[in-house]
Amino acid sequence: MPGVPSNKACERCKKRHLKCDETRPHCQRCVTAGVECPGYVQTRKFIDQGATVRRRYAPYQESHTKPSTSANANQGDEHPPNSAQNEGQLAINQDKPSQAPTDSGKVGSTFSFQLEQSRPDFGTDTSMAEVSTSTVQPSIAVGATDLRTQNTPGSQYGTEINRLAGFGDRGSSTRSPLQSPEVSGTAMMGLVPNFENSYNIQHPDRQNYGRTFTSESPSQRSEKEEFQDIFSELMTGTEHEIAFLTRHFAEVLGPWLDLSDAAKFFSVYVPIRALNCQCLKYSMAALAAKQLGRVKGSKSSTGRGMFTSPATTETYPNSEQVDWFLKAANYYYLSVSDLTTSTSDGYSVVSTSAVLDSPIDLVGRWLNTQANQGAGQNPDDGALLRKTEEILATVTVLTLYKLLDAKGEEWHMYLTGIRQVFNALLQMKQMNSTFFSHGVRACFWNFARQDYLGSYYIRSATHLDPANTPLWRAAGISIDEQEKFHIIASGSIDLSQEDQTFNGLCWLVSKVVNFLTKSKQSQIAQWTGSPPENPSGAQDTPSNSNQQPTYPDTNAWLDLCFEFQTWFEGVPETIRPCVRIEHPRDLSKPHDGSQIPFPEVFHGLATCAAAMQHYHFGRIALLLNRPQDVISGPSTAFDRLQGYREVTKEVEYRCREVCGIALGRPHAEVRIYMIPLLFAVGQCLESTNERQIIVDLLRGVEADLGWATEYAVEKLHSSWNR
Structure with missing residues (x-):
């Protein structure tokens, strides 16, 4: 296996921590000092021992470099490497190797010096890659897969970092790099001021969230920057990084998936299940890393205090500079790889191409196999039920990973296969149980919401048939x-x-979306003169297999309106907002003209806020898509005009309600699902001020939460400019 020299300095200069000029056969420092140069020992470091060495030999085609910070440049000007001052400092450090600094600043300087003197030299020709988040290069995948086989990744990676940092062999320590007694939290912050990775992820939003690369030659990069690359890569899969990402998922992202689950399956149970489930653990890490990358490493501390020090698991050194997209791609690959292994029969070798399959397809095939084998008929088969919940939760998290930066028109494509998954689960449902288990229900309602929202974008039938x-x-x-x-x-x-209130509304809105799909197909059939086609999402269940497809008419429209009204009359008291201002004012502007055209509404429960937004959204969709009734419809032009005015008035009222809840800045789990709603409302508004508020609300979701919204803004601008 090929290797590279780990250090080119002669033995005497290495022991004295002096910079060797590497003159052959004898270095100039030894000749000047009048001593015999001991020569050069070419210790070799193999590829499997470091991700940076693998990158050195990977078949990449394009090279990019990172800019050196101005601070590093200034340090180089003030303290030349060959100055007498530095040589004197080197001698002092050599004479007192065991003297401990007394403050964090000295810790950072001493530690930084040790790094520069003991850093292995990987050569000057450093290649860097452009890696897509959807496909992982083999060199990355191999390095990431190795992390799964380590029993104690924290200790092994901690030993590697200590060795590179010049601390000697500390292999007996089981601490992670950030828990090492030699390096405190403050010292570590001073050690690694910039966490950058030399991979350049070609992300669709890279121009907004990525770093800027320059054409600086590799020889100009400082030794500290090269160590930062190694340090960041070695952190992948370590105890501290997994703990940090798991906590971020439980606190920030888990509630996104628990919008209609008061028992908090994803926030509470999933992180605990992940302790013994590799694919679930890596899926949480992948989603958390990707979300951090989209918000530039910023982490909201709402409700966690502002003046006290954060816990160790809440912090990550220089999180804003870490290449979170690369880490997310690696964790996604690990999760799908383990999911592929978990859903295989255990005897056949899993093909590497199977990792490219959709997670929904993987779990669908596995569930069909279990259903055909009669699994789940035994009411006491708790192990199978637990594994089913863990695998389905993994698929739910990985799907959200894809939807985080996907366009609305692509949501429907990413959810292909969920109908077969839940049909198989329905067959496997325990004989003595009326309902799905807690974990299966939590996953179902996440897919149901994503299903009808994604179908609304393209006016397609939902995968889950109401x-x-x-x-x-x-x-x-x-x-x-x-x-x-x-x-x-x-x-x-x-x-x-x-939870029942919002879940029941999701069922009603799914019926409305399918109603819109049938209306669209009916209109196309009238224009083309061909019979309407059967909707693609129709179920082939025995209950409706012999029925002819029905298409929307006034009776179907009225039935949906009555169902929405019945739902509203039966909601609990908690559906009411606790704060409402009809005419709020923008206090940052002068008094004149500072009144906002929408109210500001706040609900104490996130479930109720989302329910009311989706309720008004469903009513707007019905109002704008009422079928023509040639029998009982208005007979005169005045009657038709009056009907249009009534529709316009009600649509305007419901648009104000949707925007009012959004202006109240509800919980994050509400905001990520109101993007299609604001997109629908924005098409109904005419005032420039109102349209700008919609754009600000959409872009605010992406800035605060990392959920892609720019595609919705672009579509709104194109519709407004027509």
Whole structure:
């Protein structure tokens, strides 16, 4: 296996910590001092021992370099490497190797000196790659896969960092790099001022969130910057990094997936399940890393205090400079690889091409195999149920990883296959159970929300058919024989009334989206003179396999309106907002003309805030898509004009309600799902001021949470300019 020299200095200069001029056969320092030069020993470092060495020999085609900071440049000017001052300092440090500094600043300077003197030399020709977040280069994948096979990654990577830093062999220590007794938190911050990685991820939003690379030659890079690259790569998979990302997921991202789950499956249970489930652990790390990359490493501390020191697991050295996109791609690869292994039969060798399959396809094939084998018929088969929940939770997190920066039109594509997954789960449902388990229900409602929102963008039928009432009943909502939704005050279901309220509304909005799809198909059929096609999302269940596809008419429209009204009349008291200002003013502007055209509304419960937003969204969609009724419709032009005015007035009212809840800046789990709603509302507004508020709200979601919204802004601008 090829290797590279780890240090080119002669033995005497290395022992005295002096800079060797590497003159052959004898260095000039030894000749000047009048001593015999001991010569050069070419110790070799193999490729598998370092990610940077692998990058040196990887078949990359384009080279990029990172700019040196001005601070480093100034240090180089003030203290030339060959100055007498530096040589004197070197002698002092050599004579007192065990003297400990007394403050953090001295710790940083001493530690930095040790790094520069003991850093292995990887050569001057350093290649860097352009790696896509969707495909991982083999060299990255191999290095990442090795992390899974380590029993104690913190100790091994800590030993590697200590060796590179000049601390000697500390292999017996089991501390992670950031827990080493020689380096405190403050000292570590001073040690690594810039966490940059030499990979250049070609991300669609890289121009907004990435760093700027210059054409500086590799020889001009400082030794400290090269160590930062090594340090950042060695942190991948370590105890501290996994703990940091897991906590970030539990505090920030888990609530996104628990919008209608008061029991908090993803915030509480999933991080605990991940202790014994590799694919689930790496999926959380991948999502957390990608979200941190999109917000430039910033982490919200809402509710955690402002004046006290953060915990160790809340901090990451120079998080703003870390290449989180590269780490996210590595963790995603690890998660899908382990998921592929977990869903295989255990006897056949998993092909590397299987890692490229969609996680939903992987779990769908596995569930079909289990259903065909009769698995799940035993009510006491708790191990299979637990594994099913863990695998399904992994797929849910990985799907959210894809949707985080995907355009709205792509959501429907990423959710392909969820119908087969939940049909198989319905067949595997335990015989003595009426509902899905807690974990399966939590995953189902996340997919259901993403399903109808993604289908609305492209006016396509949802993957989960609302007519398949056994599936929706198993998910925890009460639907009677007449297919009407009701809220259960108490009984066999452990969902709260608020969760039932929002989940029932999701079912109703799914029916509205399918109604819009049928309306679109009916219009196309009228224009082309061809019969309408059967919707692609229609279920092939026995209950409706013999029925002819029905297309929207006034009766179907009225039924949906009555269902929405019935839902609103049965909501619990907590659906009401606790704060409402009808005419808020922008205090940052002068009094004249500072009034905001929308109210500001705040709900104490995130579930209720989202429910009211989606309720008004569903009513707007129905109002704007009422079928023509040639029999009972208005007979005169005045009647039709009056009807248009009434529709316009109600649409304007409901648009103000949706914007009012958004202006109240609700919880993050509400904001990420209101992007399609604001996009729909924005198409109904005409005032320039109102349109600008919609754009600010959309861009605020991306700035605060990292969820992509620019595509919605661009589509709104194109529709407004027509």
